[in-house]
Amino acid sequence: MTATLIDGKAFAASVREKVAVHVARLKDEHGITPGLAVVLVGEDPASQVYVRSKGKMTNEVGMNSYEHKLAADTSESDLLDLIAKLNADSNVNGILVQLPLPDHLNEDLVINAIDPAKDVDGFHISNVGLLGTGQKAMVPCTPLGCLMMLREHHGSLSGLNAVVIGRSNIVGKPMANLLLGDSCTVTIAHSRTKDLPDVVRSADIVVAAVGRPEMVPGSWIKEGATVIDVGINRVPAPEKGEGKTRLVGDVDFASAAEVAGAITPVPGGVGPMTIACLLANTLTATCRAHDLAEPEGLTA
Numbered sequence: 001m002t003a004t005l006i007d008g009k010a011f012a013a014s015v016r017e018k019v020a021v022h023v024a025r026l027k028d029e030h031g032i033t034p035g036l037a038v039v040l041v042g043e044d045p046a047s048q049v050y051v052r053s054k055g056k057m058t059n060e061v062g063m064n065s066y067e068h069k070l071a072a073d074t075s076e077s078d079l080l081d082l083i084a085k086l087n088a089d090s091n092v093n094g095i096l097v098q099l100p101l102p103d104h105l106n107e108d109l110v111i112n113a114i115d116p117a118k119d120v121d122g123f124h125i126s127n128v129g130l131l132g133t134g135q136k137a138m139v140p141c142t143p144l145g146c147l148m149m150l151r152e153h154h155g156s157l158s159g160l161n162a163v164v165i166g167r168s169n170i171v172g173k174p175m176a177n178l179l180l181g182d183s184c185t186v187t188i189a190h191s192r193t194k195d196l197p198d199v200v201r202s203a204d205i206v207v208a209a210v211g212r213p214e215m216v217p218g219s220w221i222k223e224g225a226t227v228i229d230v231g232i233n234r235v236p237a238p239e240k241g242e243g244k245t246r247l248v249g250d251v252d253f254a255s256a257a258e259v260a261g262a263i264t265p266v267p268g269g270v271g272p273m274t275i276a277c278l279l280a281n282t283l284t285a286t287c288r289a290h291d292l293a294e295p296e297g298l299t300a
């Protein structure tokens, strides 16, 4: 491997540390403890794990964590009532509704019921619009984490060619907007893109957010490019024993690491940064709610 490894796990720990220092200062100087409310509807096992680990990390940085676990058959009006209560609660600075929601609940309606100022996932249509027009927004956590790692590695991103593979609302599109905000020349690729390998070869920065295991081989990567692998794919790992699995990204790490200048691993790259950025966003929302200076380096 010739590429520099971008260690998301270590970087995420440093982001959480920065958040913790700032939270302690908010408590000491202003008597404010940021609070994050996480709403989980149903019993999806993966979502339960995410919610538990979010709660644990929220407490570890000194914030209050409020978990609201609702039955899978909760009605839309009950869920909207809870969101209205959380919107009105001054102890709650951030609200996250764990997705996906059960089929009978309208995700757009629910997300857009959250007060945009408390929308720490950055999915509310107002925040999408603010980000798209280059204004101060709450920014989705995964692309924010990618941006932080890119800034840390490159310093300035100005003028670099960036290719984002994937155009989802939660990763691809906000990622492209953030890179544009940092003056990259941005291409968004997707399943209909022609000559994808050639498009990717033009990139100084590649962000892969596709959801297809190891789809991007090293032969698509320009020598020295920076590769951010957002994908989390579970694949069979017979070498570990029968029925065992392992996680891989959307990039074929082994071949890409031979050509790239820098690359994030999976696991241990983008994943840990996502939760760290959720905490950073909760802190940012708290500072904005109280008209206090925002922490440096933790926002877009």
Ligand code: NDP
Residues within 6 Å of the ligand: 142, 165, 166, 167, 168, 169, 170, 171, 172, 189, 190, 191, 192, 193, 196, 209, 210, 211, 212, 230, 231, 232, 233, 270, 271, 274
């Ligand atoms: P979506 O399924 O919403 O979007 C996938 C995108 O990839 C779509 O825009 C799709 O194009 C595009 N795509 C699919 N096949 C191809 C192809 N063959 N060539 C080019 N583009 C293609 O996924 P998400 O954005 O939600 O997630 C992407 C990945 O990131 C997943 O592996 C997910 O698990 C992971 N993820 C990781 C997070 C983390 O914290 N690390 C957080 C969120 C997601 P089209 O629009 O044309 O269909």
